[in-house]
Amino acid sequence: MEPDEYNFERNGFEDEDVSGEPSMGQPWNPAKIRITTKNFTLREVVEQIDYNEIDLAPEFQREFVWKRRQKTRLIESILLGIPLPAFYFNQEEDGSYQVVDGVQRLSTIHMFMRDLHVLESIDLEYLVDLNGLTFSELDVGIARRFRSAQIVVHVIEPQTPEDIKYDIFNRVNTMGSPLSAQEIRHAMSRAPSRAFLKSLTDLDSFNQATLFAFWKRSPDMPDGWAPDTQRMMNRELALRFCAFSYYSQDLYRSYRSMDTYLVDYLRWVDGRTPGCSSEELERMRGFFHSAMMNAHLVLGDYAFRRLSTGSKRRGPINRAVFEAQALALAPFSQGELYPK
Numbered sequence: 001m002e003p004d005e006y007n008f009e010r011n012g013f014e015d016e017d018v019s020g021e022p023s024m025g026q027p028w029n030p031a032k033i034r035i036t037t038k039n040f041t042l043r044e045v046v047e048q049i050d051y052n053e054i055d056l057a058p059e060f061q062r063e064f065v066w067k068r069r070q071k072t073r074l075i076e077s078i079l080l081g082i083p084l085p086a087f088y089f090n091q092e093e094d095g096s097y098q099v100v101d102g103v104q105r106l107s108t109i110h111m112f113m114r115d116l117h118v119l120e121s122i123d124l125e126y127l128v129d130l131n132g133l134t135f136s137e138l139d140v141g142i143a144r145r146f147r148s149a150q151i152v153v154h155v156i157e158p159q160t161p162e163d164i165k166y167d168i169f170n171r172v173n174t175m176g177s178p179l180s181a182q183e184i185r186h187a188m189s190r191a192p193s194r195a196f197l198k199s200l201t202d203l204d205s206f207n208q209a210t211l212f213a214f215w216k217r218s219p220d221m222p223d224g225w226a227p228d229t230q231r232m233m234n235r236e237l238a239l240r241f242c243a244f245s246y247y248s249q250d251l252y253r254s255y256r257s258m259d260t261y262l263v264d265y266l267r268w269v270d271g272r273t274p275g276c277s278s279e280e281l282e283r284m285r286g287f288f289h290s291a292m293m294n295a296h297l298v299l300g301d302y303a304f305r306r307l308s309t310g311s312k313r314r315g316p317i318n319r320a321v322f323e324a325q326a327l328a329l330a331p332f333s334q335g336e337l338y339p340k
Helices: 042-050 060-064 068-079 103-113 140-148 162-172 181-188 191-201 204-209 233-245 249-253 258-269 278-302 319-329
Strands: 035-041 087-091 097-101 150-156 215-217 225-227
Touching (some): 035 042, 042 103, 042 140, 068 140, 097 162, 097 181, 162 258, 181 233, 181 258, 191 258, 191 278, 204 278, 233 278, 249 258
Antiparallel strands (some): 035 150
């Protein structure tokens, strides 16, 4: 099935969460919160990124959406000695960091110091004499000052419980373009769960069942289309399906909220809690594929959408409907649904 114009309307996904997830309302225990403030030079930060000691979370924050002008203005601000807003890092048990707030800025700094961004006068406001230069072409003194510039980082230490970390990130996530809940979960997760969720949303069965709602026009691609994560809403759907496959009322009551349950499920996929195996993930992938195939077979173009009485217009994908329909259809074979 080829994508059509209708599937890419901005109402292709219903962002409102109508699933009615309750919060357990358990208060934080301040004694469990461990936050320290550290200063890093830009030289230190870039070296740690190169050695994978700082994780910029691939595909995170809308796959690095800053424009050339934004990048250049940030670099110019640093060259002018203007302090940057504080960053937030999540620290793992092995001492490595995940960037939760500041991905765009650190990505820009890393690109510039590795000669992957050229300064252009049309974007510079004051330092127009730097037009056409990369970092390695800067005056030695200017380059040294840039490398020595410091940033302030608030570090959420490993001793802080995961559910409290999630709440902290959610609270501080108020500047610029606020991150979605799934983007925060993505930042807190590791490579295995990121790859697993991506593999699910890359399935042809998922894209057919959702009518390619998570694709967009892209003149840079050979066929004119490219995946559109829409703030990782597609991966949130896949995550909820997998996590809810293990759902029980007793299990849910042990968590403060559904968000903390989803974060803990990602920890399980990442191997940070025992029990997950490659065989189990492969079984779940097959279960998800079956759900998508069956939804497309039974519900066609109206899969995962609320139906309005008397209306023939196809509505947007709804999270709660996706969960209910996908989980209900997953256990059946197509022969059981349409016996010959």
